[in-house]
Amino acid sequence: MTRSIDTLLVANRGEIACRVMRTAKSLGLTTVAVHSAVDANARHAREADIKINLGGAKPAESYLLADKIIAAAKAAGAQAIHPGYGFLSENASFAQAIADAGLIFLGPPASAIIAMGSKSAAKALMETAGVPLVPGYHGDNQDYETFREAAQRIGYPVLLKATAGGGGKGMKVVEKEADLKQALESAQREAQSSFGDPKMLVEKYVLKPRHVEIQIFADEHGNCIYLNERDCSIQRRHQKVVEEAPAPGLTLELRQAMGESAVRAAQAIGYVGAGTVEFLLDARGEFFFMEMNTRLQVEHPVTELITGQDLVAWQIRIARGEKLPLTQDQVPLNGHAIEVRLYAEDPDNDFLPATGTLDLYREASAGEGRRIDSGIEQGDSISPFYDPMISKLIAWGSNREEARQRLLAMLADTQIAGVRTNLAFLSRILAHPAFAKAELDTGFIERHTEQLFVKPSTQSAHFWKLAAAAWALSEPKTTRQDDPNSPWANNCGLRIAQPRRFLLHLACGEEQQKITLREADLAGVCLTNDRLILEQHGQRTSHSAIRQGNTLYLELDGQIHSISAVDSIALAEAAAHPQGGLTAPMNGSIVRVLVSPEQQVAEGDVLVVLEAMKMEHSIRAPHAGTVQAIFCSEGEMVSDGMVLVEITGDAA
CATH class of the missing domain: 3.30.1490.20 (ATP-grasp fold, A domain)
Incomplete structure (x- = not known):
């Protein structure tokens, strides 16, 4: 039966909402976005043809409210709802409620979600089907x-x-x-x-496994195929960071065996739509069923690039009742694609999620084999309420090495500041010799910790020299607005008996540096089109250098550094009113307070548990001591930098 869809509501946010709407618009559909109160000006809400406010801030107050989402679809005249991933995408009750409301769910029937959406039920089903289990x-x-x-x-x-x-x-x-x-x-x-x-x-917990997953698609006419596989072994906190397709080193026989197993699993439950069957693959070529995700995956772009297919368009066509556009023997496998997930997080601090405003966000330029899926723009805020993924960078090449080099170039062209990110960390993964050789397993990051994580160190003299040059050259050309023709209105004006010089007091993070920059120091240095170019000793180097007001964003060794001029008055006031105690590392909600005043604690004891970005984070005692005061309570929302607990004791 063919069904009409001319208006589509996307029950999600961020990059997946923008990505789904992009395809929907290309097919001539009207797009509807739903958003929380804090997402009222988010990119997905701005780009939709229609946007509807769900209210609230936390997912439980907005994106998890099935009744409100269905009501929004009806109010907007939408015939179908795309769940994206996360939130309600694998919620059987949501899928059934959409069907009961006479709307179309761009996903499998509720019965399939029940069978495969629960890891326990899925494993029991696979055991019956004879698929090996961990x-x-x-x-x-x-x-x-x-x-x-x-x-x-x-x-x-x-x-x-x-x-x-x-x-x-x-x-x-x-x-x-x-x-x-x-x-x-x-x-x-x-x-x-x-x-x-x-x-x-x-x-x-299987040691040194590879995480290999099969993309499957099924229609209502009994057709089900697999669209090759993806390797998603590079993970932190059991969440994927780098994904690629096809999986390096997989034989045709193994690909076929895993693909056919995935298809049998889908057919056994009457599956319809896009799904992914995930396996653990050991070094001997044996694979074990992990789970089935009854939705589109974050990493679907790498499959799209090696097959030349738009999987969201497939979802829409299947939801309309159409047949799959390809048979199994028609599925292409062209070249290689690699994707990285750009997160607001601090890799050097156990990947602690970060919040704040994207003061600088410039994506890599478009080009052959380059794709960026993002849901943000410069000036947007990273909220503590949702997953901290900012965007996905995907590169395609005729072979794996070409894709790897192209993705490294894309990362180098990406400029982002205002929140901590894993941008430089991603570059170090892709540049690592073991990754280049495709030596992959889920312990990759832990095994190469020394090379992937940079220990904090003081900035070099070379860094401060570059910062000073960029700062001086980015200063406004005139300093007197009342008389631009005055000889004192230009920082390059005439000076009697002495060369031009700048006296600078700059800060980067916790570090400060006073610098005297003379005219000779600027020889062979120029700033043009936000690039600081140095030509010295026959060698030419270039660094991104973007000035926004009192902040300079300078790139060095693949990392963007935020540099500002020190405000001496503010510095003196801060010294006169010092603050102490353990502070919140980000905006979030207090889940548990595990200590009380006057309690003795040991170094490393968990004092407070904070929930942010849908994950829990433990605030631990930096040293043994006594709890003097507690400034938070369970259920309270706290801000980044807020003092939570004060302890005294020997910090040595």
Whole structure:
């Protein structure tokens, strides 16, 4: 049966909402965005033909409200709803409610989500179908003792996983029994917060596996195919960072075996639409079923680039009742594609999510084999309420090395500041010799920690020289607005008996430097089109240098540094009114306060648990001491830099 869709509501936000709307508009559809109160001016809301405010800030107050989303679709005249990924995309009740409302869900039927959306149910189904499983417990009994006995039987280390979702939320590796209870409670809270369901499973943590997944598509006419595979082994906190297609080193026979297994799994539950079957692949070529994601994946662009297909367009056509546009033997595999996820986070601080305003955001230039999926623009804010992914950079090449080099160039061309990001970290991964050789597994980041993480160090004399030159050359040409013809109105004006010089007091992060810059220091240096160009000793180098008011954004060694002029008056006031205590590392909500005044604590003790970006973060004592005061309470929203706990003691 053919169904008409001329207006599509996207029940999501960020880059996936923008990406879905881009295809929908290309097909002539009217697009509808829903947004929370804090997302009223977000890019996806700005780009939609129609936008509807759900209110609230947290997902539970906005993007997780199925009734409001369905009401918004009806109010806007939409016939269909695309769930994106995350939020309600794998919620069977949402899919069923859409169908009951007479609308079209761009995803599988609720029965398929029930069968595969739960990791426990999916593993039971795969066991019946004869697909090999990783040893584990996937039952309904959720008390601690059951998990303790299961973990003891399986053998440590074990992996706790939320059954109702993905993306690393509600997932913890437990090395020993002493850590199990706290990890289980934390994972359950994260699962409840992210998916509205605290149910967990536990399984053996397989060492040095590769994460290989199969993209499948099925229509209502009984056709189901796989569109090759993706390798998603480069992960942190069990969340993917780098994805590529096809998986390096996979034989045709192994690709076919995994693909056919994925198709059988989908057909067994009457699957319709886009889905991904995920496997662990060991060095011997044996694969084990992990889970099935009943939605479009974050990493779908790499599949699109090697097949030349628009998977969102496929979703829309299937939702209309059309047949798959290709048969299995027609599926292309052309070249290689690699994707990286640009996050607002601090890789050097355990990937702590970051919040703030994107004071600078310039994407790499477009070109052959270059693609960027983003949901933000310069000046937008990164909220504590949602996932911290900023954008995805995807490169295609005729082979893997060409794609890798092209993606490295795209990262070098990306300029972002105002919040901490993993931009330089991504470049270090792609440039690492082991990645270039495709030596991939889920322990890649941990194994190459020394090369991938840069230890904090003071800025070099070369850095300050570049900063001073860029600052001086970016100063406004006139300093007197009342008389631009005055000889004193130009910082390059005549000076009697002495050369031009600048006395600068600059700051970068916690560091400050006083610099005297003379005219001779600027020989062979120029600033043009936001590039600082140096020609010295027959060598030419170039650095991005962008001045915005009292801030200079200078690139060096693949990292953007924010530089400002020191305000001596503000510095003196700060010294006169010092602040102490442990502060919130980002905006968020206090989940637990684990100490009380006068309590003795040891170094490393967890004092407060903060929830931000749908993940929990522990605030630990930096040294042994006594809790003097507590400035927060459970359930309270706190701001970045707010003092939470004050402790005294020996910090040595």
